[in-house]
Amino acid sequence: xxxxxxxxxxxxxxxxxxxxxxxxxxxxxxxxxxxxxxxxxxxxxxxxxxxxxxxxxxxxxxxxxxxxxxxxxxxxxxxxxxxxxxxxxxxxxxxxxxxxxxxxxxxxxxxxxxxxxxxxxxxxxxxxxxxxxxxxxxxxxxxxxxxxxxxxxxxxxxxxxxxxxxxxxxxxxxxxxxxxxxxxxxxxxxxxxxxxxxxxxxxxxxxxxxxxxx
Numbered sequence: 442x443x444x445x446x447x448x449x450x451x452x453x454x455x456x457x458x459x460x461x462x463x464x465x466x467x468x469x470x471x472x473x474x475x476x477x478x479x480x481x482x483x484x485x486x487x488x489x490x491x492x493x494x495x496x497x498x499x500x501x502x503x504x505x506x507x508x509x510x511x512x513x514x515x516x517x518x519x520x521x522x523x524x525x526x527x528x529x530x531x532x533x534x535x536x537x538x539x540x541x542x543x544x545x546x547x548x549x550x551x552x553x554x555x556x557x558x559x560x561x562x563x564x565x566x567x568x569x570x571x572x573x574x575x576x577x578x579x580x581x582x583x584x585x586x587x588x589x590x591x592x593x594x595x596x597x598x599x600x601x602x603x604x605x606x607x608x609x610x611x612x613x614x615x616x617x618x619x620x621x622x623x624x625x626x627x628x629x630x631x632x633x634x635x636x637x638x639x640x641x642x643x644x645x646x647x648x649x650x651x652x653x654x655x
Contacts, residue, residue, distance in 0.1 A: 503591040506564045507554035538567040543630035545623040599640035
């Protein structure tokens, strides 16, 4: 099923295979996100020319940090049971503390991620503190993405390749909800709106054109 999925995506020029470490789907697949974003998404739907022309600037401007909740002990996971109000408040505070142009906070059953655009300061410590997590205790659990890797990762995430239930579609509505939350509280941006919408569009296409048996 995974091979079928990956081959279908590769036909669109989205994926290339790399066998560095066959421990997970994330290791098996190298996602050529930006190339796909420009060559496939832009012709299909209206997207601003500045976003394409200034792709180098945009890529360098993106940063993300995250924690895999499904890798934690049950007692640790309870610390991430945030209300919508708490997530909104944390998003605003993280944006302010990192002097970011835009911030989106993704919180699902298996991961928590903070996405920032043009952050002036590093993300890890301010983000952890705003979520009432000790940087000393939680830094070791944090993974990071920068620049072009953020785009690659987001498209992979939206398609369900990184979900515990491979290929599941719940992540689509979760990403949409996170983007909506950020927009409502004034923490989104034109670039984030475009990027997340393209990722969701691709994910919906995957779900309609492939029978993943989920």
